[in-house]
Amino acid sequence: MIEVKDLHKSFGDAHILKGITTSFEKGKTNLIIGQSGSGKTVFLKCLLGLFEYEKGSISYEGKNWSELSRNEKTNLRSEMGMVFQGSALFDSMTIAENVMFPLRMFTKQSKSEMEDRVNEVLQRVNLENAHNKMPSEASGGMQKRVAIARAIVNRPKFLFCDEPNSGLDPRTAIVIDNLIQEITDEFNITTVVNTHDMNSVMEIGEKIVFLKDGLLEWEGSSETIFRTENEAVTNFVYSSNLFRKVRKMYLEENL
Amino acid sequence: MKPLILKDIDDLIIGSIGIVAFISFFVGGVVAIQTSLNMTSPIMPKYLVGFATRQSIILEFAPTFISIIMAGKVGSFITSSIGTMRVTEQIDALEVMGINAINYLVFPKFIALTLYPFVISIAMFLGILGGLMACVYGGYGTMEDYIEGVQLDFIPFHFIYAFIKTFVFAFLLATIPSYYGYFMKGGALEVGKASTTSFVWTSVMIILVNFLLTSLLLG
Ligand SMILES: Nc1ncnc2c1ncn2[C@@H]1O[C@H](COP(=O)(O)OP(=O)(O)O)[C@@H](O)[C@H]1O
Numbered sequence: 497m498i499e500v501k502d503l504h505k506s507f508g509d510a511h512i513l514k515g516i517t518t519s520f521e522k523g524k525t526n527l528i529i530g531q532s533g534s535g536k537t538v539f540l541k542c543l544l545g546l547f548e549y550e551k552g553s554i555s556y557e558g559k560n561w562s563e564l565s566r567n568e569k570t571n572l573r574s575e576m577g578m579v580f581q582g583s584a585l586f587d588s589m590t591i592a593e594n595v596m597f598p599l600r601m602f603t604k605q606s607k608s609e610m611e612d613r614v615n616e617v618l619q620r621v622n623l624e625n626a627h628n629k630m631p632s633e634a635s636g637g638m639q640k641r642v643a644i645a646r647a648i649v650n651r652p653k654f655l656f657c658d659e660p661n662s663g664l665d666p667r668t669a670i671v672i673d674n675l676i677q678e679i680t681d682e683f684n685i686t687t688v689v690n691t692h693d694m695n696s697v698m699e700i701g702e703k704i705v706f707l708k709d710g711l712l713e714w715e716g717s718s719e720t721i722f723r724t725e726n727e728a729v730t731n732f733v734y735s736s737n738l739f740r741k742v743r744k745m746y747l748e749e750n751l
Numbered sequence: 752m753k754p755l756i757l758k759d760i761d762d763l764i765i766g767s768i769g770i771v772a773f774i775s776f777f778v779g780g781v782v783a784i785q786t787s788l789n790m791t792s793p794i795m796p797k798y799l800v801g802f803a804t805r806q807s808i809i810l811e812f813a814p815t816f817i818s819i820i821m822a823g824k825v826g827s828f829i830t831s832s833i834g835t836m837r838v839t840e841q842i843d844a845l846e847v848m849g850i851n852a853i854n855y856l857v858f859p860k861f862i863a864l865t866l867y868p869f870v871i872s873i874a875m876f877l878g879i880l881g882g883l884m885a886c887v888y889g890g891y892g893t894m895e896d897y898i899e900g901v902q903l904d905f906i907p908f909h910f911i912y913a914f915i916k917t918f919v920f921a922f923l924l925a926t927i928p929s930y931y932g933y934f935m936k937g938g939a940l941e942v943g944k945a946s947t948t949s950f951v952w953t954s955v956m957i958i959l960v961n962f963l964l965t966s967l968l969l970g
């Protein structure tokens with residue numbers, strides 16, 4: 497569970513987040529949706545503690561970030577996993593080394609313990625035979641799965657994903673979405689996913705937060721998003737014909 | 752840390768030796784030929800070619816001119832590799848894992864570049880050798896005269912001066928390009944721009960610092 501209260505973040509004169517209050521629930525896939533440039537990545541990087549914010553607070557299972565000591569922050573960081581938009585794999589390391597990296601940084605396990613854990617997570621993301629490949633030799637979908645493996649190798653309590661299926665074909669995108677949801681379920685973690693992909697919204701949106709112009713415009717779930725009358729949401733989510741039809745059918749079925 | 756340092760030594764030092772050797776050898780040759788062609792007066796001693804080549808190579812060509820070339824080669828490599836890590840969020844990924852990215856990325860480059868005087872020594876040696884070859888095989892003088900010139904009036908402080916410059920330039924080569932890489936914003940296009948800017952500023956700083964150090968140490 498992550499609670500966000502009145503979060504403000506600016507870069508110079510540009511006020512990006514203008515007071516956001518919401519919460520992300522444990523064991524659920526929480527989505528942040530909104531147009532490109534609406535501040536999703538900035539929000540996620542605040543949640544990760546990568547960006548300082550001017551005002552507001554974020555607490556992780558009751559621990560308020562700004563009240564933590566340096567050590568406590570490092571400990572909390574070791575409980576977070578992040579899947580970056582472009583995967584952000586270290587391109588000078590093999591896939592196995594990438595996945596092992598957080599273990600080397602945060603734990604004092606022996607080499608063989610770490611190798612076992614790497615095998616285990618690579619298997620979990622269905623990449624048994626890719627250990628010695630370089631990231632540049634892997635396809636986009638594979639890179640994304642490595643990034644997920646690297647994010648969960650430390651058994652995090654919080655998992656953050658920035659547009660995990662951008663740039664992937666629709667089939668691979670669904671595989672990645674489902675993988676994220678399964679992992680959230682299986683390990684009972686708090687997952688926050690940025691997306692502007694409507695498929696993800698329908699597939700895995702257990703809780704949805706809609707950002708617009710730096711403010712929280714609407715929140716709900718993949719159920720309630722069909723019924724909402726909020727114009728900003730419907731304009732954004734149902735901007736394509738296909739989703740308008742899906743919505744119409746859903747409403748007719750569930751009358 | 753150790754594998755990172757070894758990798759940087761390979762990329763920055765070992766990877767530069769080829770081009771430095773090539774340039775030094777041929778520029779040394781040209782310096783010798785030019786000196787000999789411009790010495791038309793018969794009263795000038797023959798050993799002057801070797802002497803002039805040695806002085807230009809050790810004092811300016813090897814430490815300064817090679818460092819400008821390295822600002823292009825090593826400098827833009829550093830800016831683009833750190834810059835690429837910035838724009839692909841690899842630096843954010845390091846920071847999420849609690850790693851001080853500046854330390855992690857820049858420190859190994861500093862250590863690697865402490866071997867930079869080694870590169871400059873090679874440039875000095877091959878520059879003087881190139882002069883000898885051009886002189887002898889081009890028919891501009893004898894080997895004995897050239898070697899006599901190279902050994903003439905040797906002032907040890909000139910070496911110290913050259914290596915003080917080399918160390919300072921190594922420091923500039925590690926810091927300025929890292930700065931431009933680390934603090935860059937944008938995408939692939941900006942990585943290219945940052946490399947160019949970093950090359951320009953590293954060269955400008957090398958030239959200015961060269962002027963300052965020369966006035967200070969030799970003036
Ligand atoms: N490091 C930064 N410095 C200055 N401005 C930034 C920075 N990161 C993001 N921004 C600005 O914040 C706004 C929101 O960006 P972002 O969170 O990336 O949007 P998105 O919702 O597409 O992820 C953009 O206008 C962007 O230019």
Ligand SMILES: [Mg+2]
Pocket residue numbers: 536537581658659
């Ligand atoms: Mg984004």
